[in-house]
Every structure is written in C-alpha cells, then in structure tokens.
Amino acid sequence: xxxxxxxxxxxxxxxxxxxxxxxxxxxxxxxxxxxxxxxxxxxxxxxxxxxxxxxxxxxxxxxxxxxxxxxxxxxxxxxxxxxxxxxxxxxxxxxxxxxxxxxxxxxxxxxxxxxxxxxxxxxxxxxxxxxx
Amino acid sequence: xxxxxxxxxxxxxxxxxxxxxxxxxxxxxxxxxxxxxxxxxxxxxxxxxxxxxxxxxxxxxxxxxxxxxxxxxxxxxxxxxxxxxxxxxxxxxxxxxxxxxxxxxxxxxxxxxxxxxxxxxxxxxxxxxxxxxxxxxxxxxxxx
Numbered sequence: 439x440x441x442x443x444x445x446x447x448x449x450x451x452x453x454x455x456x457x458x459x460x461x462x463x464x465x466x467x468x469x470x471x472x473x474x475x476x477x478x479x480x481x482x483x484x485x486x487x488x489x490x491x492x493x494x495x496x497x498x499x500x501x502x503x504x505x506x507x508x509x510x511x512x513x514x515x516x517x518x519x520x521x522x523x524x525x526x527x528x529x530x531x532x533x534x535x536x537x538x539x540x541x542x543x544x545x546x547x548x549x550x551x552x553x554x555x556x557x558x559x560x561x562x563x564x565x566x567x568x569x570x
Numbered sequence: 571x572x573x574x575x576x577x578x579x580x581x582x583x584x585x586x587x588x589x590x591x592x593x594x595x596x597x598x599x600x601x602x603x604x605x606x607x608x609x610x611x612x613x614x615x616x617x618x619x620x621x622x623x624x625x626x627x628x629x630x631x632x633x634x635x636x637x638x639x640x641x642x643x644x645x646x647x648x649x650x651x652x653x654x655x656x657x658x659x660x661x662x663x664x665x666x667x668x669x670x671x672x673x674x675x676x677x678x679x680x681x682x683x684x685x686x687x688x689x690x691x692x693x694x695x696x697x698x699x700x701x702x703x704x705x706x707x708x709x710x711x712x713x714x
Contacts, residue, residue, distance in 0.1 A: 456652045457653075459652055549656045552598065
C-alpha cells in the first residue's frame with residue numbers, strides 16, 4: 439500500500455509516443471493518486487521543464503520521434519534537474535545502458551508492473567516527506 | 571478481479587490465455603479495471619486494435635516502396651511491439667521481435683514474410699478481442 443503522509447500528490451510526467459502504453463501507464467499512475475503530465479516525445483518532455491514545470495518522477499520511453507528518451511534525459515539533467523526520479527522504460531533489451539548513461543535513476547523493462555511502479559512512487563513519497 | 575466484466579467474457583479471455591494468444595499481462599490489465607474506470611479494458615482493446623490496424627497498413631506501404639527505409643519500418647514495428655507487449659498480445663509481440671531482426675538485417679524478403687505472419691496473428695487476436703467485447707456488450711444489454 440503506497441502511503442503519502444503529508445497529502446500532496448506525486449507529480450508524474452509520462453513520456454511516451456505509443457497511445458496504448460500511455461493509456462495503461464496513466465491508469466497505473468492514477469491508482470497511486472498521481473498528478474499526471476503527458477509528453478508525446480522527448481522534446482515535449484524537455485519543453486515542460488524549460489517552461490518551469492516541476493515533476494517528482496518521469497517515466498520515459500526510449501524510441502520516440504523528434505527526440506529519443508535518453509537524449510531527453512540528458513537534456514533534463516543538464517537543466518539542473520537532479521532531484522526528479524527518472525525511470526527509463528523500454529521493451530528493448532539494450533535500452534538500459536543508454537538510459538543509465540544519460541542520467542536515468544532506474545531502468546524498467548516494458549510492460550511495467552504495478553508493484554514496481556508502486557515501489558518507485560513510495561520511494562518518491564518518502565523522499566518528499568523527508569524534505570519537509 | 572475485474573468486477574465489471576461478465577463471467578462469460580472472462581471465460582473467453584481465459585481461452586485466449588490458454589491458447590497462448592494472450593499472456594499474463596492481459597490478466598494484469600483486467601485487474602486495473604475498477605468501478606472508477608469501468609470501460610478501461612474496452613478502451614484499451616479498442617485502441618490496440620485501431621492502432622495495430624493502422625500500423626500494419628503503414629508497414630505494407632513502406633515495404634511496397636522501391637527503396638525501403640528499414641529504420642522507418644523498424645519504428646512502426648517497434649510501436650506495435652510496445653503496444654502488444656502492454657496488452658499481453660504475446661504472439662503479436664513475438665512476430666514483431668522477429669520482424670525487427672529482419673529490419674536490422676535489411677532483408678526485404680524477411681520483412682515481407684514476417685509481415686504476412688504478423689498480419690495473421692494480429693487479425694486473429696483483434697478478431698477475438700472484438701468478439702469478446704461484443705459478448706460483453708450483449709451480456710450488459712441482457713442484464714438491463
């Protein structure tokens with residue numbers, strides 16, 4: 439059971455170009471009462487941060503048009519966004535290295551399990567609560 | 571459990587699982603459906619079928635070109651791989667994995683052969699999905 443002792447929802451950014459995957463991951467995030475932003479490619483994700491939006495967790499696909507996941511992760515980290523948990527998500531077995539080299543915190547193989555997401559959300563909540 | 575789906579529909583899904591058309595991922599999707607989102611499974615299946623059909627159309631067009639761009643072909647296959655893995659359409663996913671190997675080898679013949687296989691398995695699963703949704707709707711009408 440994911441708990442949030444201090445009431446503020448976790449802000450999640452979902453970076454995904456496949457509609458089916460966005461639909462399912464959004465449903466999973468709603469289970470954990472997350473506020474959800476959606477970017478259809480890496481550039482849209484970076485633009486969110488350039489616009490001053492803040493997120494607690496980013497779930498990022500690898501292969502997307504315009505800008506890939508790892509490229510977006512690198513750019514987000516280069517903006518000084520070091521606190522946000524970035525999770526690389528892909529069905530590609532070779533994606534882990536690309537994501538971790540770009541600065542992601544974690545790599546998860548697609549499709550993501552609800553329990554795995556729950557563990558990561560709880561980690562984010564614990565970190566937020568520790569900062570208060 | 572998917573409280574809002576009828577037992578007969580769940581039975582239909584179970585037969586798709588037992589024949590290997592679907593894998594355990596589909597069962598996990600059923601668990602995501604609850605009272606606050608009673609149409610979740612219907613929506614995801616519909617989206618998968620529509621997107622998949624569009625992708626297969628694009629793949630046919632791409633492989634029909636005189637000069638095939640295998641990177642573009644792979645992009646389309648990758649999308650279908652991702653969506654099929656997400657809904658648990660195991661055979662579609664496996665066909666996509668094989669397809670991607672032929673894309674890497676830049677083998678037009680391999681890609682065309684695999685596209686035929688992909689078409690068969692995709693329309694098999696999407697046909698059964700549509701039948702399942704129809705059954706669900708009929709059951710819902712009958713209990714009104």
